[in-house]
Amino acid sequence: xxxxxxxxxxxxxxxHKNRKSVINRLARxxxxxxxxxxxxxxxxDCPEILLQIAAIRKALDNTxxxxxxxxxxxxxxxxxxxxxxxxxxxxxxxxxxNFIR
Numbered sequence: 001x002x003x004x005x006x007x008x009x010x011x012x013x014x015x016h017k018n019r020k021s022v023i024n025r026l027a028r029x030x031x032x033x034x035x036x037x038x039x040x041x042x043x044x045d046c047p048e049i050l051l052q053i054a055a056i057r058k059a060l061d062n063t064x065x066x067x068x069x070x071x072x073x074x075x076x077x078x079x080x081x082x083x084x085x086x087x088x089x090x091x092x093x094x095x096x097x098n099f100i101r
Contacts, residue, residue: 016070025063032056064099 016022036052071092079088 016074018066018070022063022066022070025059025066029056029059029063032059 032052033056036049036056039049039052076085076088076092079085
């Protein structure tokens with residue numbers, strides 16, 4: 001298989017405007033997960049822990065939406081200009097299939 005046609009890095013030569021925000025959100029989520037783990041260690045009430053897990057899930061979903069937006073606004077637009085939009089669309093469909101179960 002020709003690696004030029006299936007380079008999953010897509011040789012990003014564009015910037016994702018939300019990348020910094022994505023990284024900041026993930027850092028906050030990481031800290032949140034650590035604090036919920038500590039809640040479990042401290043044997044806090046289960047409903048309290050579940051509420052925090054729900055908040056983490058929502059934060060992850062919102063971060064994923066931001067990544068999806070970046071992808072649509074940068075990768076897909078670039079792909080249209082380069083003529084390989086079908087490949088990028090297929091990659092995005094696979095990613096969505098993995099994300100939405």
